[in-house]
Amino acid sequence: MEPMPKVLKALNWITGALFVVALYMVLFFAPREAVMGDVQRVFYFHVAAGWVGALAFLVTAVTGGIYLARGERRWDLVALASVEIGVIFTFANIVSGSIWARPIWNTWWTWDPRLVTATVMELVYLAYLMLRQGIEDTDRRARFGAVYGIVGFLSVPLTFLSIRIFRTIHPVVIGSSDPTALGAFDMIPKMRVAFFFSLFTFTFVYVTLLWHRLRLQRLSEKVEQMKMKILSV
């Protein structure tokens, strides 16, 4: 068992500490929103989770591109690890949004452009994972993953744009005035601090998780190699 690198150990502690501070900020430091009440506090982690999802998928598209250009396996490992994290955080983003929407919009779900886009994005990357699962050959799996990661990442903003324009042309649909984000309520400075601190913290969570995931992959491969060695003796 190889020891955990020092930087990673430090990162564990920093991320943990940041998370505790972020929790404090979201729950106590940020003031109670006048209209929505406490449920508005979902917003901080909700947006932060969405941010990590988008960031993770961006990383997948970029590392996928690098993999195609250079053919080095480690880039593919980053791409895959990033998708796994992105899928979880996007899911958290959708669920937390739903929790918030129940009292505010009086429904768990509306077909708002952002909701639809987030869901489609989740489906794209679930498809990504299924694609990889269906391919035995590791090189091919990596290449196809990279291609689909790039195509998928390009299509998500296009989906958003399509649905967005669709709503502006037909203003009959509810939710066109964006009650999810900044526009719906004015963030006072303290809220803003809590908000950006959440984003910052979640970015750290992402990096830490990614690192752990890659390390896990390397270790499991080592085990695999040792197994092969033992079996071949």
Added chain:
Amino acid sequence: MIDVRGLVKTFGLKSVLRGLEFHVERGEFVALVGPNGAGKTTFLRILASLSRPSTGEVRVAGYRLPAQAAAVRIRLGVVSHQPLLYGDLTAEENLFFYSRMYGLINPERRVRAVLDMVGLQARRRDLVRQFSRGMQQRLAIGRAILHDPEILLFDEPHTGLDQEAAAMLDTLLRDVAARDRTVVMTSHNLDRAADLAQRIDILSKGVIAASVKRTEIDPLDLPKLYRSVTHV
């Protein structure tokens, strides 16, 4: 004609070819034999520009792979396990299709000549789907020599053929080789390899473990050599 140095090919964690060295002169007929899983097909696919080497230098007809693949492809004819033919097209249509892909001028004449050569002139209007395995294999050879390539690669061309079809194939292979073409053929059948090729290379564990000229070895000693290098 073919120059391979330090060729390594890995699939994920598994390395199939481990620093393989391989050289073929113009006009040579080399048989590549070895146990299943020794990497014969992988190696041939790399020579055919269908698979990229992980590391190492591969030169075919003086051109580097994979960088100058296009120049290699036009000088290369390949027959693989599978016939690479379309079942819903006739024999003739398959050849016309490939002659267009290779940019043949005057394909009619060439297609007729090739159909004659592989003995399928009478069946040229029949769908490939209805062909026997042997006939498909003959047409596959016709497809491979359509553009009169300098180098021919055959991957286990005798697989699935009955005696008669195999004998026919041998005649064809000798024919091709007699026309000063460079041929590399994989086989798991030692006798057949010794019968057809001028040189026999034994591939084992990702390297060429032995290489003998047919003139330099008694065919009866070949199995012994084969066993000694493949069962270490």
Added chain:
Amino acid sequence: MSEIGTTKVLEDNLVTLRRTSGLGGYLRAIGAIVWKDLAAELRSRELLGAMLVFALLVVLIFNFALELDIRTRETVTSGVLWVTFAFAGTLGLNRSMAVEKDRGCLDGLLLAPVDRSALYFGKALGNLVFMLIVEAIVLPLYSVLYNTNLFQPGLLAVILLGSIGYVAVGTLLSSMAVQARTRDVLLPILLFPVVLPVLVPAVKASNGFLLGFEMAEIWSWLNLLIVYDVVFIAVAFMVFDYVVEE
């Protein structure tokens, strides 16, 4: 057997090849692939037959599922049409790539001295032709069955643009799906979430034409469609090499 014995050497050893690297060779390769797909299909009619029957079944199911009376019909027609095309399209895409995989023909194509993107455009063009043929049969049938006039130049243009985008992504993804173990179920899962930005404006623009909206309103959808078509074709063009090469 005697045939082989007698023809030892070819009479004309001179095989002359055209340059396959220039634009002429590129277009010739695309043309050859399209011709080959059409010739094979004309003979077997497996692909078109399956797509058509499937498309009609989808329309039929919608008829019961949505109770297509005159009022609902007007508003859902474009949706029904595009769902039908999208579903039938996956059948065609899957089959068209499976043909390349089954007898190892993909290797045969890859061995040819032509640029890989020519293979992509050849396959995509063939797929587009199949899709348009199916649409050309479904549209008049739908018109007759539901007594709606679908033959408006605007609508036809939208269908063409939408089909181009669908096929551009579909050809790329089907050539991946066909190389996977789970190939039959994989294509729709890969394709539908990614092709959504093509389908949404296609449905909306079709709807606009059917309901007689102002051109100004429809234009924004058409523009989107054109942009998406270009984007998807460009991306597929760039990454196709990695999908077929090892």
